[in-house]
Every structure is written in C-alpha cells, then in structure tokens.
Amino acid sequence: MSILIQQIVNGLMLGGLYVMVAVAFTLIVGMLNFLNFTIPALFMVAAVTTWATMAGGFGADVDGVLVALLGADNRWIAGALFAIIVVTLASLVIERFTYRYTKTKYGDSTEHALPLVSSLGFLIAFEHLVISIWGSDVMTVASPFGNASFYIGSIQFSVPQTISLILSLIIVFLLSFLLQKTKLGRALRAIAERPDTALLMGIDVGKIVPIVYIIAGLLSATAGILFTLNYTTVDAYVGDRVASIAIAGMVLGGLGNVWGAIFGGLLIGMLEVLSIYFLGASAVKISIWGLLLLLLIIRPTGLFGHTSIGKGKF
Amino acid sequence: MSNIALSLSGVSKSFGGLVVTDDVSFDVPTGSKTALIGPNGAGKTTVFNLLTGVYPVDSGSVKLNGKEITHIPAQDRISNGLSRSFQNIRLMPHLSALENVMLGQHCRARSLRHQLFPLGLLPENRWTSQARRALHDAGLEEYPGQIVADLPYGIQKRIEIVRAIVSEPSVLLLDEPAAGLNEAETEDLLALLQRVGSKGITILVVEHDMHFVRNLCDNVVVLNFGVKIFEGSPDNVSLDPDVREAFLGSDEDDEAGSSDFEGDSNVT
C-alpha cells in the first residue's frame, strides 16, 4: 500500500511541473483561441539555457565569469535569470508573428489555423537551433541541491521536487487570483469572451495580448528551469515530451480552464507514474492518449471546461 | 400540379426570448414573381433561412409544390426544387466563377458516376457547357475562369444568382439581389429575372428597391416585426394603412428613411 502511495506522491511531483505548462497552454487557448505550440519550445529553451549556464554550455569564457561572480555551485541562479530573460524576449517576438495575424480575409478553418501553424514553425526553429548549437544528445548536469529528501512515515519526498511542486502551485494560485480579482485579470477575461467588444470597451488589446504571451512564457520557463534543477538531464526534444503530457492535462481539465489545468496536470502526472508502475513504461502512451481521444470525442469540454472554444477557430 | 408553389402556414421562430417570426402564413402562387418586403429587422432573411432549412421552425409548416418540407434536412431541400441566393455574397472565394456556378448543379449530379467524372480535365462537357451558357445568359461571359475573390461586387452578386438558377429550381429565393448594383446592372438583372420567370420558375425576392419590385413583381407580401401585415397586389400595397404605418410611422408623413418606399409610388 505504501508503495502505491509513494507512486502517487511521485506522480504529484511530476505533475507539479506539468501543471505550469498545462496552465500556459490553457491560458492561450482560452484567451486567444489557439493551440500555442511554442509553449513546449519555450519550456525546452529555458531548460536548456539553465543547463548551459550551469554546465559551461556557453563556452569557457562565459563560464569563467560566472564561476568568478557566483561560485560554481550557484551558477544556476544566473541560469534561471538568463532563461527568464531569453523566454520573455522570445515571447514578445512570437506574439508579433502569431496573434496579430488571426484576422484573415476569408476565414475558413484552415486559415484560422494561422497562429497554430506559426507556432509550429517556431517550435521547429527553436528545436533545431538548440540542436545546431549543442547537438541532439542528452545533456546532464550535476544538481546543485544534491539528493536531499525527507520522509513522512515511510514515504520519501525529494526536497527539490517538493519545493518545485509548492512553487508551481503558488504561482498558479497567484495567476488565478490575478485573473479573478485584478483589473488586468478582468481585462483578460473580457478579451477571452469577446475580443471585438473588449476593444470597444476601451481595453487596450494591443498592449494586453503581449502580456498574456509573457505570462504563458514565464510559466513555461519556470517549469523548464525547475525541470533542469530537479531531473538534471535535458535534450532538445524534452519539449515534445512535455507538450504531449501538458496538452493531455489541459484537455482533461477543459480547454481554457486554469483550475482544470491544474487538476488535469496533477492527474496526468499521477496517471503516468501509475501506468509505468502497474503496466510498464510502454503502456503510458496508450493509457493517457487513449483516454484523451475518448474524452475529445465524448466530452470535449473535459471535466470542467468551456464550450465556447474551438468552434472552427484555432 | 398545384398552383401554389410555396406555402407557409403558421410559421414561427424565436431565438432565445426574441420572437423573429410570428405565426406567418402566406402563399406564393406558381409562376408568380412575389416580393417579400418590410422594414429592416422584419424577419425576411429569417423566413428564407427557415424555408431553406438553415434553422428548424418552432412551429408551423412549409409546403413546396404541395409537398411538406418542414422537416426535411437543409441538404435535401434543393433537390426538391428550392434554391437561393444570399444577402451577403456567399460564393466560394477560392473557386472560379464557373466552378461556383457548377456547385449549383451538384444537386442534379449526386450519383457516384457524376461525382467521379473529371470535370476539370475535359474542357468541354455538358456540365461546363451548361454553366458557361448560364453565365453568358446573365451577361457574364468574360468571367468563367476568374477566381471570384478577385472580381467586383456587382459581378459576384450576379454569379451567385446564376448559381442558384443553374440548379433548375421550381422556386427561386433571392435575398436582395439588386443591393449594391448600379442602374445598368439592375436593368440587366431585371431582364434576366424576367427570362427566368418566363420559363415557369416561381420567384420569391426580398428587396428594398421598390422600383425593382414594381417592375418585376406581380405579388407582394409585407412583414413587420415578424408578422405578416399585407399580402396582395403591388398596386394596393402602398394604399394599405398597416403598411404605411410600418414604413412611414403613424405621425410623420415623410421620413427620410422611408423614401425608398414613398418615392417610387405613383398611386398616392
């Protein structure tokens, strides 16, 4: 029984990371009506940037400066900062080339997919940028936090992972609070409901949309940074793997529903770990995606989602 | 063969709490050219949408040549002989004029053999010939190969009408066919519709251009706020007190907005 609980705990830890990416996805789907595949790309960029800063991936000169300034063990701080800066800038560039072009002349369903397609283009570009710099092999780094863990009863909790989970949840709760209680949040929700009316109501859509992109980007970046710090092995394709699981969490919780994404992310994390434990690693894909396919067909709005999203728009 | 081509009986439709069509009944005699007029928001396009099956009726019935079509799916109404044009142009923007017109033939070419026939590869076949002739008859012979998105508004409007005609309907529904056309184009359209009518096709047209209505139509139905307030000859329509009130308002004699009704009347 305690093994089961341990597995569940491991799943929640894993889910904690997926939660942020799932929320980032659902935020963009809910606000801007499209599947933004740059989110897993930004996750990967942040993870790789953090790794590179910690493991000398930017060359010996840069590394020397960092070690001198911070000490070898603290390079991760620079890594995290650098990752956040890179992702923020990238988000702004991406916004310029995706959302701005949702208005097309003859809006049939494939032309509504413009932002989706753009985001796929960026995904390819970022992935291959990383590959061309560092190759496609797995890259590892020594964790600055070691393997510290604590026990509740006989269940082991890894310290870095627990911190990550708590951090994830805090960030997402803050985001949820922002959406519900602040003026910015109200503006965001207005844009999600009816973009045209939002403009008429005096909401500066042109200024707010980039903010949404940055929030989503920062969520992905935080997840990426924590991923590197916790799991210490990254590669250019880590975004693809997270994308699959995060999308699953988003669909489960309902597209556009932030709380649903939290629930979905955690649930998928648990499902993944439990599947591996009970059915073997190879059964993971079938269980998660089979469930998802059924869900999309039978109850596309997920467990808690909205119905307004996805009617022919991307 | 019934002498009423299209018959509406107690047709009602609401959206949410808003009643758009309220117990509307009228008959369109076979071979007639009937106008469906009324101020904006009277529910005219909704009637067309109910007739073609875009929305289901809340209550009432629709008969086409005596046959009950109220519950037939939209996809099957055109093969019963009911075809239409649209208020805002709804052509396929990425297709050529000829191809758009040929879509109108689809209901007559549903068999597998027809579906798999390589229309585009054999330049002269009976379908393309018929479509070309139809465009020619409407004065549009220059345009078959052109992609409609690149064509001017007036041309697109007429292509849409040709598309509806080509399905060889018994009843042709036209939603503001003269809107946005200049005088010459309107005259051409009138002539085209006279020719169409002379082939025995019944025409029901929604219009605001009263000159057009007077020149074309022999029967008029007036709607106001979803209710039918007049049905009869165009000569009598401007005399009817309910109609005058709907268009002109009860107190004012001459409203700028109603000049399209008053201005063409020579019966007052």
Next chain:
Amino acid sequence: MSGELEGLLVILSINTIYAYGVFLAASSGQLNLGAAGFVTLGAYASGYLTNGFDGLGLSIVLGIPIAVLFVGTIAFLISFPILRTRGVYMVLATFAFAEVVAGVVINAEFLGGAAGMPVEVFIPFYVVIISAVAVAVLCFYFMSTRFGLAMRSVHDDESVAILFGVNARMVRVWAFTLGGALLAFGGALYGHHYSYVETQNFNMLLSIYILLYVLLGGTQTALGPFIGALFFTFVPELLKAFGSAVGQRWIEDGRLVAFGLIIVLMMVFRPEGIVTRTMLTKMFTRKSRALEAGE
C-alpha cells in the same frame, strides 16, 4: 543516376505521397496533425503482411494493397467520431490518435515492440518514384472531379455547400479516409525501401513536418502539396550544400531552423501557401494571351 540523387528522389517521392495524404483532408478544411499515425499503421501492417519469417509471407502485390485497405478502413471508422469535433478539438483528436497508434505499436511484441521491425521484401527506388507520380496523378484527377469541387466548397463555406445539396459530412469523411490511405501507402513504401521500421521514424515531428510543408505549398490546388514536398526535401539540401561550399557549418546545421522561420514568415506574408489559384489563373491567362498574340 548517382546514389545520392537517387536517395533524394526517393525521399522526395515519399514526402510527396505523405503530402497528398494530408492535402486531401486539408483541401476540405480539416487539419490532420496525426499523419504519423496512419504512416505507422501502413508501414507496420504491410511489413507484417509481406514478411516471410515473422509475418504472413504474402506477395507484395497483395500485401501492400491489403495494408492500405486495412488502414483506410480504420481511417474511415475513426473519421466519424473525430470529424464530429471541430477546430482545436479536431487537431487535438488527430494528434491523440497518432499517439495512441504509437503506443499500441510499441507494445505489440509480434511487431518487434520498441526495437522496430525489419522488412524483408525490398522495393527498388524506381517503384517508389513511379508510385509517387501515380499518387500525384490520382490526386490531380480527384480534384478535377465534382467530388473535388464538393471538397473545395466544403473548405470555403460548409454551410452554403450543404444548402446546395453537398453531403458535407460524408465529403469530409471520405477526404479524411482517402488521405489516411495515402499516408499508409507512403509508410508501406518507406518500410519496404529502407527495410526497417520503428516508431521513432514516425513521431510527432513527422506529423508536424508534413502538415507544415503541405500548408507551405498551398492547399488550393493539386500542385501545392508537391511544391511543398519539393521545398521541404530540397531546400535544406541546398542550404547544406551551400553551407559546406562556403565553409560555414552554421548554415548547414541551421537549415531546419530556416524552415521553421520560413513557415512563420509565410504565415505573415502569404498564408495561402506558395501555389494559389489566382497565381495559376494569371499564369495561364498570360500564356494563352501570348499564344493568341503570336498567331
């Protein structure tokens, strides 16, 4: 023919077949982000059918058509529930389908599991090329029929197409099904030419690439998918050759980065893709006018 050119033509041929598979669905307005699922099924099914040792040992003339028919049937059956979804949901459903296929295949020990499956029967390069030509001709034919017209009408304005008697639902089902069958055919040719299949060859990235180069080429005409496949196959090679010629490694390595960025730019400046109907009409009008003038 040099070995390298031959290899490239095979890749182009297979990419072309994949392109037409996704194109058929796209030209009727549906984005298939799970192409890899059908490719995987086609590759494994045909390999299993023709393998003598671990499979059924059928002749290739039977094995491949049966595999294509089998996958086509799956595509047909799955299209009904999937095509009930719309927009984002449909993209996700096709994506989910591909992941489920990958999951099932990895677990199927009789298909070799994660290690993949060798394919014994070999198809030489010229058969692959001829097949691609045949597929292209078939699609040109299709788009010229009334069914093709119905597909493009459903793409442009589904509600109006329905009002003119088009059974939009079945049009989309058949477009999706035939597309899936073509993708399976491409997978079968891949397996029988490279003599090995494993799910890593047919992953999410493959689905993304195919969709991207189909949209890049343009979905308005039957020429578009071929141009897209041509671009995707040769432009990276050209960049690689250019890069090594000028001694700059980064151009070589960056060729797929360039592809990604080109997609982004295309969506901004020419979202309809490279080949559009307007472009073709203008080209042919100029030609016929020139001919007339010359007479």
